[in-house]
Amino acid sequence: MVELYYWPTIQGRGEFVRLALEAAGVPYRDVAREKHGLAAMQAVLDAQSVQHPSFAPPVLRAGGLLIGQTANILLHLGRAYGLAPRAEAGRLWAHQLQLTIADMVAEAHDTHHPISVNLYYEDQKAAAKKRAKEFVETRIPKYLGYFEQVLENSKGSYALGKRLSYVDLSLFQLVEGLRYAFPRAMARNEGNWPKLIALHGRVMQVPAVAAYLRSARRIAFNEDDIFRRYAELDF
Amino acid sequence: MVELYYWPTIQGRGEFVRLALEAAGVPYRDVAREKHGLAAMQAVLDAQSVQHPSFAPPVLRAGGLLIGQTANILLHLGRAYGLAPRAEAGRLWAHQLQLTIADMVAEAHDTHHPISVNLYYEDQKAAAKKRAKEFVETRIPKYLGYFEQVLENSKGSYALGKRLSYVDLSLFQLVEGLRYAFPRAMARNEGNWPKLIALHGRVMQVPAVAAYLRSARRIAFNEDDIFRRYAELDF
Incomplete structure (x- = not known):
């Protein structure tokens, strides 16, 4: 197993x-x-x-x-x-998108840990506020605008076309995390990324995903995690 | 082409x-x-x-x-x-190491840009000093100690065994960059990573690499780059 x-x-x-x-x-x-x-x-x-x-x-x-x-x-x-295309072009494209998601996740993490993973958030709060403001104002729009464009270029309703891939699952999780960590910023700006938000909703309704999200296997977001809800960072 | x-x-x-x-x-x-x-x-x-x-x-x-x-x-x-093993196990292992190198490169970048890529270094210098100190004292040893261990586990003189791969080229470049950006810290600590430093020297002598490094195609390190030499960040 x-x-x-x-x-x-x-x-x-x-x-x-x-x-x-x-x-x-x-x-x-x-x-x-x-x-x-x-x-x-x-x-x-x-x-x-x-x-x-x-x-x-x-x-x-x-x-x-x-x-x-x-x-x-x-x-x-x-x-x-079967969660990605088999041909090299599609496989590399899927992976490229995943690596870009990973870059954004790392930046989301660093909003609360801009100085060091070895220090508590409380010990790097001043820098965290500056970094989070930049993240919310410039990086979220740049990354999510990019993913919106990818969805516009897609020939189907998923990121890579007509079939669900791991990229869609990861984009779902990215939106989930950003909504948790930056609820005001996301509520204010989600209208800029209609296809991404629609994809999030579509993935949430995939039966296996929906069952998982309802189960005890899904851990709740919390403030030991990558995406953390600190009101002072939600610009 | x-x-x-x-x-x-x-x-x-x-x-x-x-x-x-x-x-x-x-x-x-x-x-x-x-x-x-x-x-x-x-x-x-x-x-x-x-x-x-x-x-x-x-x-x-x-x-x-x-x-x-x-x-x-x-x-x-x-x-x-032919710069990586063909079988899936070796291919994924090579890629895993490359992604870990990429993570370290991103952290090296953030030593001089801990707040935002949209601000000048001079406008985030105080946070940069803190982040660089942590990077030099805890992250360089953790990452390079990991790569040293990978080389110890290898069955040959390269990271993946007896043949040169893109991982070796990237480890060479990583050491080059760290030596440029943190010359004092590296000079003080390189003895902790003998296999990594030996690999760096071995890669530098690969004829095609040596020819490239001597050519005008190799751009010199500079302070618009990821690895930057700022004396105040070289703890």
Whole structure:
């Protein structure tokens, strides 16, 4: 069975993998949420224990492979479970979009941690306010405007055409996260990205996704996560 | 002929692509360095002009494909020109390492731009000092210690074994950039990463790489680039 190793109390980057596994109906263990799971997660990050250690979670064990880096895991899952086009052009295009989503997720994280991951938010709040203001005013419009354009260029109602792919699932999660972290900014500006918002709604109604979101497997957003709701950062 | 579209006056993320093309002996045009090249670069980023616009350069046009995102371009080049293993396990492992390098490059960039890419360095210098200190003291050791471990686990003298791959070229460039930006910190700490430093020297002596580094095609590091030498950030 496929095994996911990721922090057990946050959605984080692992959520992009969970959504893909759920949407494709792949049976999987979310190992770190089981008893002694954190020790198991540490083991797959340990270069003494494994041949291909990851720098950070998420890590996926599947079919004899141990795979790190979120977008890389999705590259594998897309191929293995039909969540991406098979031909090289479509496969690379899907991955390119996923890497751009990953860049935006990293920037969203840095709104509350602009100085260091080793310091508390409270110890970098002044810089966080400046970075969050820039993120809300210039980066959200630039990234989401780009994804809106991608959807306009699409020949179907999903990002890559007529079929659901991991890119759609990730765009759904991106909108979810931004709405959680920046509710006022998103409410004010969502009208600029009608196709992206429509895609979010469409993905939410995919039966396997809807079932997952209702289940206890979906962890709630919280302030240990990448997307955090701090009123003072919601410009 | 393969066409690279990237900023003409910096190494930047494009350099990881240039190194791969040079090492593989692929004839290519560095389009934005030619006359009217910046307009040509803008065109491949324009969603009205192309079906698969990129969010940012570098962009590669090769064999009918237009590919964005540095690591994605290398994924393609690795397969097309033998710069990565062909089997899925090795291919994904190479890509995972490249994505981890990309994460470190983004963090290196943010040492001088911790608040916003839209502001000058001088306008975010106080935050930059804090972020750079954390980067030098905790992130460089964590990332380079990880890559050192990867080299220790390797069955050959290159990151993936006995053959040069794009990962080795990127690790070379990473060390180059860090030495340029943080000369004191690197001089003090390089002894902790003997295999990585040896790899850097080995890659520099690959004939095609050595020829490239001596040529006018190699742009010098400068303070418009990702890796910048600011004495006050070299802790």
